[in-house]
Amino acid sequence: MPIRKVMKANEAAAWAAKLAKPKVIAAFPITPSTLVPEKISEFVADGELDAEFIKVESEHSAISACVGASAAGVRTFTATASQGLALMHEILFIAAGMRLPIVIAVGNRALSAPINIWNDWQDTISERDTGWLQFYAENNQEALDLILIAFKVAEDERVLLPAMVGFDAFILTHTVEPVEIPDQELVDEFLGEYVPKHAYLDPSRPITQGTLAFPAHYMEARYTVWEANENAKKVIDEAFAEFEKRFGRKYQKIEEYRTDDAEIIFVTMGSLAGTVKEYVDMLREKGVKVGVAKLTVYRPFPTEEVRELAKKAKVLALLEKNVTFSVGGALFQDFSRALINEKEKPVIVDFILGLGGRDVTFKDLDEALGIAQKALAGEEFDEVNWIGLRKEIL
Amino acid sequence: MAESPFKAEIERVQKEYSEKMTPGAIAVIPGSSVVNKTGSWRVFMPEFNRDKCVRCYLCYIYCPEPAIYLDEENYPVFDYDYCKGCGICANECPVDAITMVREVK
Ligand code: SF4
Ligand code: SF4
Numbered sequence: 001m002p003i004r005k006v007m008k009a010n011e012a013a014a015w016a017a018k019l020a021k022p023k024v025i026a027a028f029p030i031t032p033s034t035l036v037p038e039k040i041s042e043f044v045a046d047g048e049l050d051a052e053f054i055k056v057e058s059e060h061s062a063i064s065a066c067v068g069a070s071a072a073g074v075r076t077f078t079a080t081a082s083q084g085l086a087l088m089h090e091i092l093f094i095a096a097g098m099r100l101p102i103v104i105a106v107g108n109r110a111l112s113a114p115i116n117i118w119n120d121w122q123d124t125i126s127e128r129d130t131g132w133l134q135f136y137a138e139n140n141q142e143a144l145d146l147i148l149i150a151f152k153v154a155e156d157e158r159v160l161l162p163a164m165v166g167f168d169a170f171i172l173t174h175t176v177e178p179v180e181i182p183d184q185e186l187v188d189e190f191l192g193e194y195v196p197k198h199a200y201l202d203p204s205r206p207i208t209q210g211t212l213a214f215p216a217h218y219m220e221a222r223y224t225v226w227e228a229n230e231n232a233k234k235v236i237d238e239a240f241a242e243f244e245k246r247f248g249r250k251y252q253k254i255e256e257y258r259t260d261d262a263e264i265i266f267v268t269m270g271s272l273a274g275t276v277k278e279y280v281d282m283l284r285e286k287g288v289k290v291g292v293a294k295l296t297v298y299r300p301f302p303t304e305e306v307r308e309l310a311k312k313a314k315v316l317a318l319l320e321k322n323v324t325f326s327v328g329g330a331l332f333q334d335f336s337r338a339l340i341n342e343k344e345k346p347v348i349v350d351f352i353l354g355l356g357g358r359d360v361t362f363k364d365l366d367e368a369l370g371i372a373q374k375a376l377a378g379e380e381f382d383e384v385n386w387i388g389l390r391k392e393i394l
Numbered sequence: 395m396a397e398s399p400f401k402a403e404i405e406r407v408q409k410e411y412s413e414k415m416t417p418g419a420i421a422v423i424p425g426s427s428v429v430n431k432t433g434s435w436r437v438f439m440p441e442f443n444r445d446k447c448v449r450c451y452l453c454y455i456y457c458p459e460p461a462i463y464l465d466e467e468n469y470p471v472f473d474y475d476y477c478k479g480c481g482i483c484a485n486e487c488p489v490d491a492i493t494m495v496r497e498v499k
Contacts, residue, residue, distance in 0.1 A: 097418070097419065098418040098419070098420075099417050099418035100418070160417055160418070197417070198416065198417040198418055198420060199417075199418055199420070206424045207420050207421060207422050207424055208420065208421035208424040209418065209420050209421075211419060211420065211421040213419055217415065217419065220415050221415060221419040224415060224417065224419075
């Protein structure tokens with residue numbers, strides 16, 4: 001029987017790691033994800049998880065140790081956030097290029113300067129071009145589930161790419177919610193034991209990993225990472241379906257909420273989706289035709305699903321906790337790219353909000369809705385809007 | 395050179411991946427310094443003056459490669475297949491028996 005426990009997303013992530021039975025966990029503490037390795041180290045110390053727990057002196061070392069362990073052929077896990085993830089940056093490319101199915105839990109946090117430990121998505125969004133798969137959790141249960149799914153997809157022969165699962169700093173990492181911990185046997189069946197296909201150490205099979213590629217081969221190597229990302233789209237759907245069958249919880253790359261007959265669809269990720277669902281419920285009672293689309297998967301970018309979604313709305317209002325300079329938010333770029341060659345497309349309005357832990361209130365959402373409604377009415381509007389910005393102190 | 399104990403496996407994998415990329419760009423025919431000479435990117439090379447040499451072996455000890463071995467008369471011999479031209483030997487030699495000269499083809 002699955003047990004239900006009240007826990008923080010950090011603990012949920014640690015439980016996911018425990019259930020996935022990685023052989024090596026290497027981690028360096030960083031706010032707000034410190035509790036993840038802390039909890040895992042307890043599991044290891046108590047003999048509940050048979051793994052090597054490597055205490056390292058930086059995130060660069062943490063991910064490097066993971067690369068080494070994964071290249072040696074075992075399931076590998078770590079957790080980090082913000083500057084820690086940024087410090088891993090160069091190794092993130094290496095992990096993807098070497099096609100090592102490492103999983104990282106990321107407590108999504110703003111980047112310095114100024115130093116800020118609270119939530120936005122700039123850390124993982126900044127790593128969107130590393131080749132890693134990216135999942136975003138709305139609540140603590142999703143944090144647990146998506147880590148299991150991330151392992152499943154990452155280790156699939158058709159994919160073999162590392163994956164990161166983001167969950168919002170403090171809003172999720174430090175907030176308790178009831179979480180269902182699935183049965184170990186069911187997780188074992190779902191994930192299976194990790195049997196490395198290409199990357200493993202065996203004296204009878206001498207290989208060089210992470211090797212040099214001359215111009216004659218580098219481009220092809222990069223293409224295979226691209227191809228693996230494309231393959232991941234189908235594999236993720238399969239993993240979601242299998243997860244639902246076994247555990248009863250349904251996941252989709254883009255989860256839609258009250259989008260049928262919606263004129264304006266708010267698009268967002270992470271815990272903000274929960275807030276916006278409430279907001280949409282309230283608006284629907286007043287007869288306003290709005291809906292929500294939540295991106296559970298951000299890389300590979302669900303282009304086809306975005307095109308389907310776009311057919312349903314006149315305005316897509318993107319609510320983003322990240323900045324891509326001169327563009328707006330990263331989603332704005334991705335959505336524009338997905339829709340640019342479509343014959344019929346909705347108007348896209350971009351909203352940057354909630355940076356560095358700024359609360360996103362219904363008042364903020366009203367402001368966004370007002371602009372989206374202007375766009376809907378064919379009036380002039382700004383493509384990029386900073387919501388809740390305190391202009392008076394600038 | 396002794397034959398690799400992994401010869402059969404190496405040949406099998408070589409055949410499988412002779413024309414294809416491996417996942418993760420793994421080199422299935424691992425390089426070895428026995429095959430890959432590491433002295434090929436040298437810019438300067440040590441030039442040895444046997445007359446000056448006092449056979450103190452400082453060069454032999456300090457060469458990081460190690461690309462110096464000793465001949466029957468215990469004079470240093472420089473192995474240019476592996477010498478990377480760092481110049482440490484020339485710096486260490488107390489009697490200036492080693493000079494670094496620009497490598498020319
Ligand atoms: S130049 Fe450097 S590598 Fe070459 S023999 Fe001297 S010490 Fe060794
Ligand atoms: S350091 Fe100079 S003197 Fe000593 S063995 Fe080498 S070449 Fe000869």
